[in-house]
Amino acid sequence: DVKVTQSSRYLVKRTGEKVFLECVQDMDHENMFWYRQDPGLGLRLIYFSYDVKMKEKGDIPEGYSVSREKKERFSLILESASTNQTSMYLCASSLPQGWKAFFGQGTRLTVV
Amino acid sequence: GQQVMQIPQYQHVQEGEDFTTYCNSSTTLSNIQWYKQRPGGHPVFLIQLVKSGEVKKQKRLTFQFGEAKKNSSLHITATQTTDVGTYFCAGQRATGGSYIPTFGRGTSLIVHP
Numbered sequence: 001d002v003k004v005t006q007s008s009r010y011l012v013k014r015t016g017e018k019v020f021l022e023c024v025q026d027m028d029h030e031n032m033f034w035y036r037q038d039p040g041l042g043l044r045l046i047y048f049s050y051d052v053k054m055k056e057k058g059d060i061p062e063g064y065s066v067s068r069e070k071k072e073r074f075s076l077i078l079e080s081a082s083t084n085q086t087s088m089y090l091c092a093s094s095l096p097q098g099w100k101a102f103f104g105q106g107t108r109l110t111v112v
Numbered sequence: 113g114q115q116v117m118q119i120p121q122y123q124h125v126q127e128g129e130d131f132t133t134y135c136n137s138s139t140t141l142s143n144i145q146w147y148k149q150r151p152g153g154h155p156v157f158l159i160q161l162v163k164s165g166e167v168k169k170q171k172r173l174t175f176q177f178g179e180a181k182k183n184s185s186l187h188i189t190a191t192q193t194t195d196v197g198t199y200f201c202a203g204q205r206a207t208g209g210s211y212i213p214t215f216g217r218g219t220s221l222i223v224h225p
Contacts (some may be wrong), residue, residue: 019130031210038123042200043155050210052119057215090154098143098204098211 003027006091006104008064017102018109019078023091023106029097032074034066037088037106049074082112116203118216125211126224133219135201144177144184145202145213155200158186191223 014035025032033052035043035058039049047066055066063085068073074093078085083096088108115138125131129192135144142164147155159168161184168175174187187194198220202213 029210033212034169038199040217042118043215044162047212048210048212058212094156094211094213096208096210098160100145100160101147101155101202103154103156106154 003103004091004093004102006089006107007106009105011107011109012080013078013109015082015111017078017081017111019081019109019111021076021089021109022092023074023076023077023093023104024072025074025091025093025102026072027102028070028071029093031094031101032068033078033092033094033101034064034074035090035092036060037090043090046076059073081109083111084102085109086111116201116214116216118201118219120219122220122222124134124222124224125191127193128166128190131191131195131221133186133201133221135184135186135203135216137182137203139205140181142206142211143204144181145199145204146175146186147202148197149200149216153197159162159174180215190219193223193225195221196223197221200211212213 004025034046040078049068052065065077091104094101136182144160149155166177173187198218200218201216204211
């Protein structure tokens with residue numbers, strides 16, 4: 001069965017820390033995405049990548065960066081975590097032709 | 113940029129009643145997808161609509177794509193407690209050679225037994 005795996009289910013970090021969220025997919029998908037989900041706001045796209053070392057900003061990239069050194073792995077980096085980045089973070093992958101996205105189980109990040 | 117509006121935000125129904133959620137885009141969509149997220153879970157793909165005016169059914173779920181490819185709806189007939197969750201539409205926009213889904217805010221369905 002296809003799988004998108006996020007490294008942590010729950011994470012608590014301090015304000016100002018550098019935070020890495022890791023995502024691995026085993027489907028050889030070209031596209032990978034990072035979304036954040038907040039109550040009442042749905043899923044908002046932070047960054048996406050359509051190939052190794054390629055990345056594009058989504059709708060809310062401020063305060064985040066990404067890295068994709070290998071096709072199967074897409075990392076989200078919070079350079080200096082702030083309390084307003086407390087959220088659920090969802091990673092997804094898909095084929096480039098607009099087919100369905102597969103999501104990881106999510107990482108609930110709390111910044112204190 | 114592209115915006116996808118989804119209403120209502122919440123819907124309470126009695127078990128056995130019908131439910132509908134609506135999705136509207138500010139731009140013409142290449143296609144539209146629907147996802148379901150159970151409480152505590154992650155979004156799971158339900159279906160994709162591509163053609164203008166397309167209607168697809170999955171058991172008690174009926175999905176429609178508008179003629180102008182700017183709106184869509186999901187209708188559930190005779191809801192069950194297993195239908196509880198948040199339903200998201202996602203409009204696909206083409207960027208270079210890739211398609212990027214833009215999600216609506218979702219409709220949370222609460223079914224009372």
